[in-house]
Amino acid sequence: MIAVLGLAAMAQDGKDIGRIVDILVDRNGRPRAAVIDVGGFLGMGNRKVAIDWSALRFDMGKAHATLDLNADRIKGAPAYDPGKPVEALGVPAPAPTTAKPPPPPSALAPAAPASPAPAAVPAQ
Amino acid sequence: MRGTEPGTPAAAPDQAGLRALDWLNFFVANLQTGFxxxxxxxxxxxxxxxGQIGVALSVGSAVGILGQVPAGLLVDALRQKRVAAAFALGGIAAAAGMLALWPARLPVLLAQVVHGFAGCVLYPAIAAITLNRVGRRAYAERLGRNARFAAMGNAAGAAVMGLIGSYLSSRTVFWFAAALCVPALAAVWGMPPRDPPHDPELAAAIEAPGDRRGPAWRVVLDRRVLAFALCIVCFHLANTAMLPVAAAEVTRQAGDAANLVIAAALVVPQLVVALLSPLVGRLAERRGRRLVLLAGFLALPVRGLLFATLASPALIVAVQVLDGVGGAVIGVLVPLVAADLTRGTGRFNLCMGTIGLAVGVGATLSTAIAGDLAGRFGSSIAFLALTLAGAVGVLTVALAMPETRPEAAAGALRRRWRPSPAE
Structure with missing residues (x-):
């Protein structure tokens, strides 16, 4: 098992971005977000941001956690404020690759005999 | 350096003492940036x-503020200000060592208390040692030189501690800070005993024996001290939060270059302080304290407005030049005005402690209020609020701050002023 508090955090582009300083859990005790202290130099410019728990990767062999986000997005995330509702930055859902629904039959009817229109899957 | 003819016996032996004073300022600034x-x-x-870290930091801040006046009373009571400085340095070394060795709850809190109080003692003690060594006539200029060496110490400390912290560990930083107390102690102890000032009637009377020391309340409640303290509260109310809010914005927006920009924003003011401080001292002596204070305070609303309206990180570094202007003025004028106002009373350090309390109050309010505003309404609103505080500060200096330069000394200066030898 890995001790998480104080663990260094690295962005997916390999940049060192800060440390995990707190964990936010829901009422069932499941971790929902990590609070990470990012950026800063000699105590100036540090910001705390909340990152969705699903964006964190822990590896037993490494002395840091990896985030599935780029450093710029992490550093630019909304600031974490304990008094306000948490805006946790998460990994965006993958773009849908399934087909669009077929066009209504009426549009196809005049063209159908002339050229075999592709059935449902539009060319990517 | 005190207006004496070069070559007289009084001038030569003090060179060693003044060199030691240079290095003392350098190393003290150096080790304080480590904490x-x-x-x-x-x-x-x-x-x-x-939460626990917040408590530890708050304890340090609270002691650093509440200890100001007691520390001032203590240093006034000690005949040998060097003893006070030496004990303070020992305390800081002990605190650093304790932090490095044993980061458990109680030792860390104890280290914070010791470090906080030692800081309250050290800063006025150095100002008092300086006043004792050079006398009132050369005090302003010498304070400028002290501030120059302190700025170099801050910059060097930030660079070295930053590197140690990045490549080694934070624990090593505290060991290094403890080690830096050794050259600082050597500088304090290596100062040859002070020779009598050339002009006894213009020299400090701060080591007055107990019965000749004026009552403490008369100093603290002096209308001029209170006016100056109010100006200082306004200054720090405006100044303290400006760089942290700007730096957080840089982190948010500047991407890869953020750390470099912040480092530059920290170093540029130190360079400006190192360059300007002796000039500030000379101007304060020739043209008066009020004029110099006004110039320094004017930098605040200008800086606040620029931060509120500019977006580019590179321009933020340029605006930080104004931070250096303000810092140079405050660094020289706080001990100078304190010395002006406590002449003959033996209460110089109490006055320094009162001003130190004002610094702490202004700084704490600044961070709390600006942090809250930045969180709720964004950094631009926070900067505008700080600009307003700066404008109030300028008004306070213009309306309430008396001129404290002693007129008799000013008259003597007009007759006998000689430029100091090149530094």
Whole structure:
């Protein structure tokens, strides 16, 4: 098992971005977000941001956690404020690759005999 | 350096003492930069929670503020100000060592208390040692030189501690800070005993024996001290939060270059202080304290407005030049005005402690209010609020601050002023 508090955090582009300083859990005790202290130099410019728990990767062999986000997005995330509702930055859902629904039959009817229109899957 | 003819016996032996004073200012600034930023990082890596770290930092801040006046009373009571400085340095070394060795709850809190109080003692003690060594006539200029060496110490400390913290560990930073107390102590102890001032009637009377020391309340409640303290509260109310809010914006927006920009924003003011401080001292002596204070305070609303309206990180570094202007003025004028106002009363350090209290109050309010505003309404609103505070500060200086330069000394200056030898 890995001790998480104080663990260094690295962005997916390999940049060192800060440390995990707190964990936010829901009422069932499941971790929902990590609070990470990012950026800063000699105590100036540090910001705390909340990152969705699903964006964190822990590896037993490494002395840091990896985030599935780029450093710029992490550093630019909304600031974490304990008094306000948490805006946790998460990994965006993958773009849908399934087909669009077929066009209504009426549009196809005049063209159908002339050229075999592709059935449902539009060319990517 | 005190207006004496070069070559007289009085001038020569003090060179060693003044060199030691240079290095004392350098090393003290150096080791103090090692503390603040690294405590939070160090305790985080030691698995302290944010709440616990907040408590430890608050204890340090509280002692640093509440201890100002008692420390001032204490240093006034000691005949040998060097003893006070030496004990303070020992305390800081002990606090650093304790942090490095044993980061448990109680030792860390104890270290914060010791460090906080030692800081309250050290700063006025150095100002008092300086006044004793050079006398009133050369005090302003010498304070400028002290501030120059302190700025170099801050810059060098930030660079070295930053490198140690990045490549080694925060614990090593505290060991290094403890080690820096050794050259600082050597500088204090290596100062040859002070020779009598050339002009006894213009020299400090701050080591007055107990019965000749004026009553403490008369100093603290002096209308001029209170006016100056109010100006200082306004200054720090405007100044303290400006760089942290700007730096957080840089982190948010500047991407890869953020750390470099912040480092530059920290170093540029120190360079400006190192360059300008002797000039500030000379101007304060020739043209008066009020004029110099006004110039320094004017930098605040200008800086606040520029921060509120500019977006580019590179321009932020340029605006930080104004931080250096303000810093140079405050660094020289606080001990100078304190010396002006406590002449003959033996209460110089109490006055310094009162002003130190004002610094702490202004700084704490600044961070709390601006942090809250930045969180709720964004950094532009926070900067505008700080600009307003700066404008109030300028008004306070213009309306309430008396001129404290002694007229008799000013008259003597007009007759006998000689430029100091090149530094």
């Amino acid at each position: 603040g930023p690294f405590i939070a990082v160090y305790l985080t890596t030691d698995k302290w929670t944010q």
